[in-house]
Amino acid sequence: MTAASPTSKALVSRVTLGELATGQALTAPVYTFKGCDADNGTDKKAGSHSGANRGDNCGNSRAAASVYIQANVHGAEVQGNAVIYQLMTLLEDYTVLGDIHCVPLANPLGINQKSGEFTLGRFDPITGVNWNREYYEHAAIVADIPKWFESNKQLSDAELFSAFRQRLLTSCQERLNNSWGISTGHQLAVTLQSMAHEADIVLDLHTGPKSAKHLYCPEYDIESARFFSIPFSLIIPNEFGGAMDEAAFYPWWQLQQYCAAQGREFSVPVAAFTLELASQERIDMADAKEDALGILAYLSHRGVIKEKVQPAEMPRWGCFLANYKKFHATKAGLVEYCAEVGKPLAAGEPLVTLLRLDQYGSKQALEPVSLPCDCVPVLHFASASVHQGTELYKVMTEVFEL
């Protein structure tokens, strides 16, 4: 790790995520803002400390939470990089108390993979596996929690968390060192996950195809949704489905649940969210600043920066995952997307108009398609022509104010 520049607080290094057929390493930049001592508020420049220990400058005050932020695991979802850029630029002027690690451009293979004029970055082009379903479940560790807790219950909370964290890290390393190899996507994911497991707060920046901003927020952490500059939150079960946010919080939530059942009470030690920052294939620096400020407000709330940053005032809405519905095209054709994302749509109002030139002369040539219930369309397909069965829209139903 070296300083990003004489004028930046960030330390820069690169993480190796794989290797291409030509032998070139797949790497991503890692920018670290080291947390300083909260009490004296010293704003340390890069290079003034070793970088070896987390929070080593915070004296005997309790260490602030550390943060891991990544962007662009799906290759076409570039806006998170702009948000990281704006966030880092803002952080230069704030007092950073907890370490903040930023990994933009986190999936170089996905980002660099074009097919025609667009980025084919949602899945491994060889296997079809979604890059964001390759994280590691730590199923053995989770299954072993009762036994492990029994042997470690004498530890303080801090010690317990540290020991549990170490298990996750070791498990990731074993996975990566598997003598039979591991898949390209799994290697990428578990390498990133290793970095994420070091942190107390994990933010994974994505976008939808054509999308309103929305947050994936686990049920246990619903209160956090009001800090981000994001109007819609999807409340997801505290379960593992393969994504980074779930990989980060799930073992901890299991630990917390088990311990609570044993009478040992503490909050889930790790917070993890996926932020969907509008549409893919789009860079908007001004909008990125708004989302950077939302993240800053959350970090401020969590004490990662010393200064108070207020969340943006805006209505915020929630929806449980079970009420988040996919509408697949029941007919193929050309599509005029009528329903705007992020705007409520009444039952029966036109979602799309479907154009079928092969049926000119009949009423099937141009037909509105609507849904049988009120909803808020959150995202829609990126292309204007669809096969039957294409996921046309995702909509929130049974929306409630947060």
Place this chain on the structure above:
Amino acid sequence: MTAASPTSKALVSRVTLGELATGQALTAPVYTFKGCDADNGTDKKAGSHSGANRGDNCGNSRAAASVYIQANVHGAEVQGNAVIYQLMTLLEDYTVLGDIHCVPLANPLGINQKSGEFTLGRFDPITGVNWNREYYEHAAIVADIPKWFESNKQLSDAELFSAFRQRLLTSCQERLNNSWGISTGHQLAVTLQSMAHEADIVLDLHTGPKSAKHLYCPEYDIESARFFSIPFSLIIPNEFGGAMDEAAFYPWWQLQQYCAAQGREFSVPVAAFTLELASQERIDMADAKEDALGILAYLSHRGVIKEKVQPAEMPRWGCFLANYKKFHATKAGLVEYCAEVGKPLAAGEPLVTLLRLDQYGSKQALEPVSLPCDCVPVLHFASASVHQGTELYKVMTEVFEL
């Protein structure tokens, strides 16, 4: 050919354009509005005539020009279909004097070829050949014009054109029947071209990636540019480069040039244009109606419909192809497209902002890119991340009012 429906004037058939690996035929719909007698203005319904002869109901009045319109030869460029839909819907209420053949969805292989969430429809996925560079040059016919004209100069203009047209059609058929086969793209193109050669007016409906509306207009026909609802016209040389419009007008322009040099004067008998109707992956029915009205204005001017339809009042600008410049990304990175298409941009104003997260801390991390001369950006790349060398923008320079 059968009637599209009891309420439509259009006759419908399908043209076969190829065959897929599974054995299924690649076909496109063909809608024909038969021209009626201009003098009595009879508005004939489909089925009331044989369809075998062009203009057979126009008595001894001179036959009106016939028209061929196709859309969607590039798979992602769907808006032309919407324009054809609106045009056909309008035509139901007009008096059609010359035959009008509409071929929407003209490249089923390209339209149905998805790669990720977008349509990979600009080139043959097997060979990489641009679907709109596969038309047939008729080089032998063009080279033979002097000899052929010598043997046919006694013919009247109408007879001369008819004989020349027949040569083009025969040449296409020979091409299609080549005993060694012809390529997939060439088969598609030459089959469409055969239909186009039957017409006096050929309109090929395309779009750019992210684009302002613009017209490809041959130099000899610059006067026609003021009828379409299109603000920008690219004035192209009267040459062959592989595209449909060129394939349609080029042999006729060569014939006209040669005959003029021999003292036989007539106008170029065939008009052909490529209309670029804004952006790909977009269906907008209201905007499609405006473009349908622009086409109708041109057809009205050419006497294809009986009624007078005035062109939209709008400023229209031209640019010679030599002044139409491509700007290729000189650096790779993430791109915020700053310059709006269709809006003049002064030299030195930001075209894009280039974001390079790997260079955070340096001034290369976020840099504006500008051009050294005034221009009108006409289209830009569809994706927000680019390799070095990606065609970022096409801009018109030395723009003049038409």
Place this chain on the structure above:
Amino acid sequence: MTAASPTSKALVSRVTLGELATGQALTAPVYTFKGCDADNGTDKKAGSHSGANRGDNCGNSRAAASVYIQANVHGAEVQGNAVIYQLMTLLEDYTVLGDIHCVPLANPLGINQKSGEFTLGRFDPITGVNWNREYYEHAAIVADIPKWFESNKQLSDAELFSAFRQRLLTSCQERLNNSWGISTGHQLAVTLQSMAHEADIVLDLHTGPKSAKHLYCPEYDIESARFFSIPFSLIIPNEFGGAMDEAAFYPWWQLQQYCAAQGREFSVPVAAFTLELASQERIDMADAKEDALGILAYLSHRGVIKEKVQPAEMPRWGCFLANYKKFHATKAGLVEYCAEVGKPLAAGEPLVTLLRLDQYGSKQALEPVSLPCDCVPVLHFASASVHQGTELYKVMTEVFEL
């Protein structure tokens, strides 16, 4: 359904599996050999019976098992079609007792999807979902077996199976008619699955990338492995993982298990196998005949044809799925595949040679890669260059003679 031809016993129809963006239906051919009366051995030509009822010509003898065979669900895996061709040709000369339904070219979207010179047919090009992981689990039906059996235990075995089969079919239909639509891949899979559920024997014909022939055989049906012309069998758990074979047998195996636990004994009523018939992107008619004869031997054993057909004499080997190992490239590079598929390989023998031109001059430039245990390589990657993490080989370990 009509007769395939005057000289064929097969009835032909087409099944609709989806609809492309252009509006064209995705369909596959279905060839049906109707089972005739076993006792009088009448060899009925197509058209001599109604086709409405299964086994309607078999008098009061017990109906023979019915069969469903499909091929080419993965687009590049074409050899199964050749096997179906050879099988149908053979069946013309045999006495068919149970209905046999053949669906070659079962995934037209996958088969027709080229990318460069190869077929990109393993997963949906839009979503990345493997076409052979989209079958329906019937989780609700399986969960409901105890209650359902309680209400139906008075039924005879035949009645019980018929009622259970009807539940599966109804469940598929409900899935297909979901008012929110279903995904393209799921529609394809469940439509095929509906046809498969009608049969007692389900054969899904696949290939590997570069592969030796091998059979996926469920544990409960291991005895069947010795009929096919296939030297290697992978013995898979009686579980559901998304593939056709599992979708076909899993609910029945669950039913059988539950009933057995309740003291009601019967064999699993449905047999289902996936046959991996060597390599993709390959048609070999002579080899296809050998596999057709192997299938015929199994059908003969099961009484689907009247004549006795002996299985090919060959050594046959088994391996439990847990011992079927994937080796992922631990380094990227160019690959010379040294280990032949289907041939035992001793521990330490070269599996591949890895060529790294970027490291010329060091010993890493050309290195053998081997495995730490004896194995039989069953398949390897199709391309000669690999990223780190590419699945290079699948090998059987702990192989035993069947």
Place this chain on the structure above:
Amino acid sequence: MTAASPTSKALVSRVTLGELATGQALTAPVYTFKGCDADNGTDKKAGSHSGANRGDNCGNSRAAASVYIQANVHGAEVQGNAVIYQLMTLLEDYTVLGDIHCVPLANPLGINQKSGEFTLGRFDPITGVNWNREYYEHAAIVADIPKWFESNKQLSDAELFSAFRQRLLTSCQERLNNSWGISTGHQLAVTLQSMAHEADIVLDLHTGPKSAKHLYCPEYDIESARFFSIPFSLIIPNEFGGAMDEAAFYPWWQLQQYCAAQGREFSVPVAAFTLELASQERIDMADAKEDALGILAYLSHRGVIKEKVQPAEMPRWGCFLANYKKFHATKAGLVEYCAEVGKPLAAGEPLVTLLRLDQYGSKQALEPVSLPCDCVPVLHFASASVHQGTELYKVMTEVFEL
């Protein structure tokens, strides 16, 4: 440039060919064997000389020809890398008189671009442009030869060639520095071309899809075809079509022609060949050694190495490009490739068998396809299923012994 290793004569550097969206440089390794003094035959190790000047150790003896060899410009055509590896390994034991520059892995973007299990490396995935049609024609230089020669005819041959070479190099640099940028493929090609222009002998190593070895040899240099280990030679016109070999020899051939017409006689100073080394997606180290020996035989003949290396004894056949025929599939379907590449095929013998499962019951279900003339099939399509119009085979007709 540094030494590849203490035990290798090769100097190693990397050439930058572009930049990916993530900011990572596209580079390829360059290995240089410096020519030593032919008279004393000193076999110099890397590091024993500066590397700054060509032939600086050859005293006052005439400098030996220099060589440029590249491989893998088409991403799937990897075998050329193996040939370069074997050639370099051989060169370690020979006395190298002229500089030899080897650029394996010359198109990292193409090599690393997978689509499904294969490498999609024949064309730019964004534009569809064939990577081997992007070289620069130097049209202005060629057009200017008469004027330029008039001003330079007083120069000696060596001076003339040096000055002309410098013009080509300057022209490439101007191209690369175009202020409007140049396309990704053109940048790659012209950068490689710059290196090639420095050499007297240019070898571009390719493969076919499924192919017999064949050589592209310009008419003026037909005598050279008997040195390579390649049985078939395609004799191409001395023209420019966009490929590397043509780009390398074409301006020199034009110069030679013009000068000869002016009475100034010399041989074409640059030799350039494309070697098609069997099939793509294949590494075969033993076969690579045979081709390396063939190249060595040619280099020996040209005096690039001191030792005599005899060409392999084998029959060698030629065919003029005009007699090299493409056969495009006249029907779609599944394909059994019957005709072996490199083996003569009589008129009427089966080229392929076409399987059409949708036509089972008719004679179209399985049909042989043959050609009307004797030929030698040289390559065939890589996939076993084809759309109508797919280029199925390329065959040599009118083959003659070289």
